[in-house]
Structures are given as structure tokens and as C-alpha cells.
Amino acid sequence: MKVSCLQENLAEGLSIVGRAVSPRSTLPVLGNVLLETDGGRLRLSATDLEVGINCWIGAKVDEEGATTVPARTFIDLINALPPGHVDLELVVRTQTLNVRAARSEANIKGIDAQEFPIVTVPDDDAAGIPIEPDVLREAVEQVAFAAATDESRPILTGVLAQFENQKLTLAAADGFRLSVRTVDLPDAVSDPFSIIIPAQALTELRRISGDQEDPISIHVTAERNQVIFELTDIVLVSQLIDGNFPDYRQIIPRDRNTHTVIDAASFLKACKMAQIFARDAANISRIQVEPGNDLEPGRVRVSATSAETGEDVSELDATIEGESVEIAFNVKYLIDVLSVTNAPQVSLDTTTPSSPGVIRPVGGDGFTHVIMPMHLGQ
Secondary structure (H helix, E strand, O other): OEEEEEHHHHHHHHHHHHHHOOOOOOOHHHHEEEEEEEOOEEEEEEEOOOEEEEEEEEOEEEEOOEEEEEHHHHHHHHHHOOOOEEEEEEEOOOOEEEEEEOOEEEEEEOEOHHHOOOOOOOOOOOOOEEEOHHHHHHHHHHHHHHOOOOOOOHHHHEEEEEEEEEEEEEEEEOOOEEEEEEEEEEEEEEEEEEEEEEHHHHHHHHHHOOOOOOOEEEEEOOOOOEEEEEOOOEEEEEEOOOOOOOOHHHOOOOOOOEEEEEEHHHHHHHHHHHHHHHOOOOOEEEEEEEOOOOOOOEEEEEEEEEOOOEEEEEEEEEEEEEOOEEEEEEHHHHHHHHOOOOOOEEEEEEOOOOOOEEEEEOOOOOEEEEEOOEOOOO
């Protein structure tokens, strides 16, 4: 292999695939990045066997070939090189990659490319499900954070993706909260189906699709054990999670006793102030909702108390229909959802202090977040 490419392009490509490198593995080759010539371009690949990323960059190919090199060493080296051309040449016999740029030269010991797992790419004639990148990014932002990080229930570390007609619904839950977002698809899906995608994979997809302008194409393999997201010069492939996702519709309350509409930015600021004290008290924050009257608006008080450090109270104006209520939530969870509602106002629907609260952006019917209350000690 003998290729030449720009340092800027190589560094950017490595930043895209680098997050898929396995940090700890019994297979040394999984700590490497695959470099392979492909149709006049250089393909970079990395995988931890759960998530794999391919990225293609422009290159001048003098000799075809492939190798794998230690990811951390190679990424640090390329980032340290000055802008301009980088020449890569492989000594096949020793699997040593010679790297030259300006007046710098390095040799990196690699592992034969044949030992690297195949990172799937979609067939050229395979028709995928298109979706606008900004739509998918926002949906992932509003859902993936609610997935569990505890591996004791693997199914909850994933995001349910339901494809039906011209709708895609994403749902994630960790036992304390639930996020659901429905978006429109440009084309109808012929046969409805559901898959469970690791939240980590969707988070990576959101990260690497920031510059994507053309629709992202979603492919599910025939066996439905992998999902492939095809971008312009990037392909992300992820294993799917087997099992049955809980029926999230049963978790969303159908009734409410109090409907509160409040400025989202003010509510978020009040929650962040409450967290300063709540973090020493199991993140408990009290939300007191008091309806208004003809003379004054409704009020929402956000408060937190710590026996060690003190207390905080913020009072906000709100439009309130229904009964007064005092309910406690994990303030970190409130901050998480208020940070992604992407709306000037949000609504909070409550029934009793021991029942879940429902947060939605005002004016948008595609996003619903359910948050379980915390026990208020007397």
C-alpha cells in the first residue's frame, strides 16, 4: 500500500472512526484502525464488535493495499503533524507503516488486515429508508439520554425504533423516565417493523452526522441483527439488541389533574440552581404548582434543600389549569429533558404527588417525556 492524502482529511476521518475502537479487548486488532485503499480513496474502519464505523477520504493511491495500526498511536501522530500532504507506505513483510509529512517521519508497527473483522457496508443496489439528518439528530438527542446505562437489563440500554407507514417512533426508558419521539419519514415503509438499537450507536450517529446534508439511509439486514446507517462518506453499523421492549404506551398517563405551561428557559435555569443544593440530597427537587386567579398568574416554585449546604427557591410565573400540587422529581432528570425540548415553552402534566409527570414542548406533538416522582419525606 502506498497512498498520499491531506493531514486535515486524515485527522477528521480518524476522529470519526476513533470512537468505535475497542478500549479494552482480548483481541489486540480491535484496538487498531483499518487502513484500506478502495476505489481511489482511503477507507478507515474501526469496530468494537458492537458498533463499527467506515469513513472514506480522498487520497492519491499509488499502490493498493491494507493494514491495521494501533488507533491511539496513529491518531495522536496524525494530529501532531502539520497541515499538508501525508505519505503512507506499508512494508508488507514486517507490517510496518511508514508515515512521512514535511520533515517528519515515523514507523508504526501494525497487524495484518486479514485479522480485522469485516465492518459491513450496504449493497450498492440495496434500498434503504431515507430520513433527513437534522430530523434524526434531534430525535436521537431527545430520546437516547433516557436509555439505561446499567447492563443488568440490556434491553433498556437500547432505543426502540418502530417503523410504520410514514412514521418513525423512537422510545427509550431506564425505569425512572421515558422519552418518546415520533418523526415523519419521506416515504412510507411497506411492512411495519420494530428493532432495538443500542443507545450508544445512535449517540455516535448523531455525533458523526453533524455535517451531513443529504438524507441518511437506514438499512436493516435480512436477518435483522444489524442496522446500517449510510451517510455520504460514512457508514455506521450496529448490532441490534434481541428481546422485547416494554410497552411504553402503558407508562404514559392518560389523565391529568393539573396542566402547567411554563417558560422552558426559566424552568431550566431554576432547576440548575436547585441542583446546586439537591446534589447533596439525592437530587431531590420539589415542584410546587399554585394556580392563579383574576388578580395574579399561576406560580411554580422550584426548590431544593440540603442539610449540609443550605437551600434554594426559585419562583416562576406559569399558566396553570387544575389543582395545586407539590411533587418531587430528580432534578438531574428535569435538566436532561429541559435541555432538549427545543421549544420556548413546555407543559407539565401531573395527577398526584406519587404519579408520573409528563413534559411536552408546547406546540409540538411529536415529543413526550415521562418522569417518575421521588418520595417526599415528611
